[in-house]
Amino acid sequence: MSEQPTHFDLETPALLLDEARMLRNIDRLAARTAKLGVPLRPHMKTAMSVDVARCLGWGRDLPVTVSTLAEAEAFFAAGYGDILYAVGIAPPRLPRVKALRDQGCDLTVILDNLDQARAVAQAGVPALIEIDSDGHRSGLDPADPLLVEIANTLANAGCLRGVLTHAGESYAVRGRLAHAAFAERERTAAVAAANALRQAGLPCPVVSVGSTPTAHAATDLSGVTELRAGVYMFFDLVMAGIEVCDLDDIAISVLTTVIGHQRDKGWTLIDAGWMALSRDRGTARQDVDQGYGIVCDVQGRVIPDLLVTATNQEHGIIALRPGTTGSAPDLPVGTQLRILPNHACATAAQHARYAVLPADGGPMKTWDRFGGW
Amino acid sequence: MSEQPTHFDLETPALLLDEARMLRNIDRLAARTAKLGVPLRPHMKTAMSVDVARCLGWGRDLPVTVSTLAEAEAFFAAGYGDILYAVGIAPPRLPRVKALRDQGCDLTVILDNLDQARAVAQAGVPALIEIDSDGHRSGLDPADPLLVEIANTLANAGCLRGVLTHAGESYAVRGRLAHAAFAERERTAAVAAANALRQAGLPCPVVSVGSTPTAHAATDLSGVTELRAGVYMFFDLVMAGIEVCDLDDIAISVLTTVIGHQRDKGWTLIDAGWMALSRDRGTARQDVDQGYGIVCDVQGRVIPDLLVTATNQEHGIIALRPGTTGSAPDLPVGTQLRILPNHACATAAQHARYAVLPADGGPMKTWDRFGGW
Numbered sequence: 001m002s003e004q005p006t007h008f009d010l011e012t013p014a015l016l017l018d019e020a021r022m023l024r025n026i027d028r029l030a031a032r033t034a035k036l037g038v039p040l041r042p043h044m045k046t047a048m049s050v051d052v053a054r055c056l057g058w059g060r061d062l063p064v065t066v067s068t069l070a071e072a073e074a075f076f077a078a079g080y081g082d083i084l085y086a087v088g089i090a091p092p093r094l095p096r097v098k099a100l101r102d103q104g105c106d107l108t109v110i111l112d113n114l115d116q117a118r119a120v121a122q123a124g125v126p127a128l129i130e131i132d133s134d135g136h137r138s139g140l141d142p143a144d145p146l147l148v149e150i151a152n153t154l155a156n157a158g159c160l161r162g163v164l165t166h167a168g169e170s171y172a173v174r175g176r177l178a179h180a181a182f183a184e185r186e187r188t189a190a191v192a193a194a195n196a197l198r199q200a201g202l203p204c205p206v207v208s209v210g211s212t213p214t215a216h217a218a219t220d221l222s223g224v225t226e227l228r229a230g231v232y233m234f235f236d237l238v239m240a241g242i243e244v245c246d247l248d249d250i251a252i253s254v255l256t257t258v259i260g261h262q263r264d265k266g267w268t269l270i271d272a273g274w275m276a277l278s279r280d281r282g283t284a285r286q287d288v289d290q291g292y293g294i295v296c297d298v299q300g301r302v303i304p305d306l307l308v309t310a311t312n313q314e315h316g317i318i319a320l321r322p323g324t325t326g327s328a329p330d331l332p333v334g335t336q337l338r339i340l341p342n343h344a345c346a347t348a349a350q351h352a353r354y355a356v357l358p359a360d361g362g363p364m365k366t367w368d369r370f371g372g373w
Numbered sequence: 374m375s376e377q378p379t380h381f382d383l384e385t386p387a388l389l390l391d392e393a394r395m396l397r398n399i400d401r402l403a404a405r406t407a408k409l410g411v412p413l414r415p416h417m418k419t420a421m422s423v424d425v426a427r428c429l430g431w432g433r434d435l436p437v438t439v440s441t442l443a444e445a446e447a448f449f450a451a452g453y454g455d456i457l458y459a460v461g462i463a464p465p466r467l468p469r470v471k472a473l474r475d476q477g478c479d480l481t482v483i484l485d486n487l488d489q490a491r492a493v494a495q496a497g498v499p500a501l502i503e504i505d506s507d508g509h510r511s512g513l514d515p516a517d518p519l520l521v522e523i524a525n526t527l528a529n530a531g532c533l534r535g536v537l538t539h540a541g542e543s544y545a546v547r548g549r550l551a552h553a554a555f556a557e558r559e560r561t562a563a564v565a566a567a568n569a570l571r572q573a574g575l576p577c578p579v580v581s582v583g584s585t586p587t588a589h590a591a592t593d594l595s596g597v598t599e600l601r602a603g604v605y606m607f608f609d610l611v612m613a614g615i616e617v618c619d620l621d622d623i624a625i626s627v628l629t630t631v632i633g634h635q636r637d638k639g640w641t642l643i644d645a646g647w648m649a650l651s652r653d654r655g656t657a658r659q660d661v662d663q664g665y666g667i668v669c670d671v672q673g674r675v676i677p678d679l680l681v682t683a684t685n686q687e688h689g690i691i692a693l694r695p696g697t698t699g700s701a702p703d704l705p706v707g708t709q710l711r712i713l714p715n716h717a718c719a720t721a722a723q724h725a726r727y728a729v730l731p732a733d734g735g736p737m738k739t740w741d742r743f744g745g746w
Contacts, residue, residue, distance in 0.1 A: 011442075011746055012746075014746075067687045068687060069384075087644065088632040088644075088688075090385065090631075090706075090707065092630060096384075112633050113633050113634065115705065115707065116632070132635075137690070138635065257463040257465060258463075259461040259462070259463050259511075260461050260485050260486050260511050262505075269510070269511050271460065271461075271463050274653075275722060278652055279654070279719055312510060312541065313718055313719075314441060314460045315460065315510055317510070333486060333489060334465065346647065349648060351745075373384055373386060
């Protein structure tokens with residue numbers, strides 16, 4: 001673990017990244033995928049950073065998943081050429097996809113309907129067909145006859161590359177057994193869809209599945225060709241709440257400064273509001289609601305039962321967890337604290353850069369994030 | 374009203390700003406403040422844009438309120454020199470405040486405790502003392518003896534400029550009468566604090582109050598020297614829900630494109646998720662919960678009972694308002710829609726720029742936003 005400073009010479013609020021924790025998280029999933037025998041295609045939507053991608057250990061051969069074309073462009077500019085854009089393609093976006101492909105980027109899109117398939121076939125862009133494995137969002141049922149119709153539309157233009165699914169509902173259940181069940185739902189849905197295509201005489205080289213909970217719980221990925229996961233690099237309170245990680249695996253936090261108190265209410269006011277923490281309340285529906293985040297001291301040690309209980313734009317209110325007895329610790333004006341986020345993707349997105357605590361104990365580094373569309 | 378295009382040649386998601394609606398909102402509050410006889414110091418934390426500030430009609434004499442020093446620096450660089458930084462000052466931030474003041478910026482800070490007052494006095498920075506008028510967040514009770522102690526600390530260094538309050542709880546009540554009651558709480562608390570200082574022989578030239586609901590409802594501001602408000606320029610669903618504006622006053626929306634359907638569930642999927650809309654669910658505690666936003670057609674006309682009911686990072690799910698009978702309208706893949714936001718500050722903060730529909734009916738303009746700290 002990297003050395004933990006007792007004071008940061010940084011403007012607050014700031015997004016801290018503990019590189020040692022991140023590398024440990026990266027190694028943990030790499031060990032799992034090696035054991036499962038399925039290559040990983042990391043989702044970069046959480047990190048949004050070329051510097052983080054470089055920590056994944058593949059060099060420029062890293063296959064990546066992205067959530068926007070802005071990310072695809074940034075990763076291609078940084079030398080990454082095998083990119084999956086894993087949000088259903090809006091047909092007006094195809095000229096921009098084509099422009100990247102024309103520059104030599106092997107960019108694949110995803111889709112789940114005939115309107116998209118016709119547009120993609122006309123544009124000559126390779127695509128995966130999205131399969132619904134859990135009723136969470138988009139995707140076709142593997143038994144839907146439309147699947148083969150869409151696949152034929154793509155295949156006739158040489159654009160059919162395979163199938164993909166993501167069990168977003170795995171975030172709503174707790175524990176390895178529950179996640180393993182979702183992993184098996186991902187696998188059976190994707191493999192069933194691939195088999196339906198093959199039975200129709202169509203190719204299906206890619207069978208792509210994944211989410212952080214299912215990637216960490218899967219025991220058998222027979223028939224699967226690649227695994228996707230993103231938040232596993234950083235983790236967060238939502239992942240800790242469903243037992244995919246421990247609190248001390250969470251690699252990002254928001255550094256903040258105490259600006260005041262309302263002592264009669266037990267409140268400590270900090271300079272991190274929802275602008276720095278995000279409005280994400282992902283733990284609100286979990287067994288333990290962590291408010292807007294768990295409070296740690298400046299060295300990252302959890303202060304028991306202390307939460308950010310409310311936020312305004314640039315103010316956070318720290319108080320004891322509702323229902324807790326006792327008194328909140330005295331945190332004088334000027335004290336630096338760290339807040340562990342509910343949802344790493346949402347909190348990191350509020351920041352333009354990471355202040356990185358290097359794994360080698362050297363001086364702090366700054367890594368830029370990108371954003372937008 | 375500006376002409377409403379039937380198609381936007383824009384990458385989606387994009388933040389649209391209807392300049393005509395914004396100018397109407399600006400004129401509405403300007404007329405009120407003229408009638409009340411109190412000058413406005415607009416809060417720029419919603420707009421985060423020099424172009425929007427230029428629409429306020431004061432030229433470089435515009436006194437502004439900001440929520441970060443990054444905003445203060447951006448506004449000073451654009452020629453605005455009278456700036457109130459209205460978040461309790463973190464003492465480590467004072468060198469940056471001083472640097473702006475040394476360049477000629479008349480930057481004022483706020484505070485509510487002795488630790489801050491001592492640091493501010495030592496730095497020689499003018500300050501307002503924050504008063505709590507509604508139990509919402511920070512600030513001193515006007516009867517707290519600490520008020521005069523803090524004021525003396527500031528006055529001894531020539532740093533006492535006055536008092537300030539903000540009734541954030543006014544957002545939690547509905548209707549003009551309820552807001553007028555909060556406006557009177559702001560006024561009485563701030564004036565009581567000012568009188569306490571004057572009775573102690575201290576100066577109190579500035580008595581600053583305000584929020585958008587109270588600014589629109591106040592009937593008497595005797596003793597007040599300036600009014601602050603920010604979201605009034607754009608408005609949003611939270612403000613509409615408490616009857617401060619109508620839906621057709623809301624000047625910003627998120628342009629999005631339909632990317633698919635789950636027809637058995639009545640879902641339409643769009644390319645605006647929480648990254649474009651924010652995670653703000655400010656209407657969840659109102660009488661009418663608007664989900665993640667109300668759906669309008671591309672020309673900005675509300676589609677009855679259609680909401681963004683769920684979001685992931687880059688996906689939104691549109692469905693009928695829960696409890697509504699009937700079927701959702703058919704919105705083919707590729708259809709452009711506009712989403713009215715719960716909270717203009719939070720939604721706008723997710724975007725780097727505005728795509729502006731000009732009030733004069735001319736071609737679209739792009740206005741940059743700034744952010745960060």
